[in-house]
Amino acid sequence: MLINVAQMIVGPIGSVKDLDVDVELAVDEAVRPATIKGSLSLMRTDGGILVQGILAAVIGCTCVRCLTIFDYGFELEIEEEYVPVREASARTGRIVLEAEGLLIDSQNLLDLEPALREYAVLNAPLKPLCKPTCAGLCIQCGADLNRARCMCSPPPNGSSKDNQDQSSFVVARGQTA
Ligand SMILES: [Zn+2]
Numbered sequence: 001m002l003i004n005v006a007q008m009i010v011g012p013i014g015s016v017k018d019l020d021v022d023v024e025l026a027v028d029e030a031v032r033p034a035t036i037k038g039s040l041s042l043m044r045t046d047g048g049i050l051v052q053g054i055l056a057a058v059i060g061c062t063c064v065r066c067l068t069i070f071d072y073g074f075e076l077e078i079e080e081e082y083v084p085v086r087e088a089s090a091r092t093g094r095i096v097l098e099a100e101g102l103l104i105d106s107q108n109l110l111d112l113e114p115a116l117r118e119y120a121v122l123n124a125p126l127k128p129l130c131k132p133t134c135a136g137l138c139i140q141c142g143a144d145l146n147r148a149r150c151m152c153s154p155p156p157n158g159s160s161k162d163n164q165d166q167s168s169f170v171v172a173r174g175q176t177a
């Protein structure tokens with residue numbers, strides 16, 4: 001997503017321009033491209049262009065419990081300053097800025113994509129759940145327990161716990177006797 005900032009770069013410090021964002025980005029962690037939408041403000045600073053704003057992102061995730069693919073929505077709070085390559089070359093930080101994709105190139109183009117992708121990756125859930133109460137898959141037959149109970153033997157419940165308590169009580173009494 002290339003933004004031409006030629007006019008802003010020659011404009012006065014403090015001048016502001018709004019930018020509508022509506023992009024699809026391939027993100028490694030997501031099963032399909034992330035959609036990122038919203039509005040950013042670009043402000044001319046003494047060093048370059050400050051990009052700020054909150055964007056809404058939606059990525060396709062795979063639930064770690066039931067393996068369903070679902071849409072996960074979250075916000076990206078963007079704040080990055082981009083520096084023109086000509087000014088940056090006079091500074092020592094050029095290589096760092098280049099690596100982070102925070103340079104405005106010699107054609108006055110600013111590429112938002114690397115930053116948006118990084119924010120999306122950083123804010124995406126590490127262990128996505130389709131819902132907090134997701135029941136997951138049966139470890140024996142693989143059935144999705146959110147949809148239906150399977151015929152496998154149920155996990156230990158209240159009654160078998162009572163039996164355990166009783167037997168340990170018997171053992172304890174046997175030892176004291
Ligand atoms: Zn799930």
Ligand SMILES: [Zn+2]
Binds near residue numbers: 138140141151
């Ligand atoms: Zn089962």
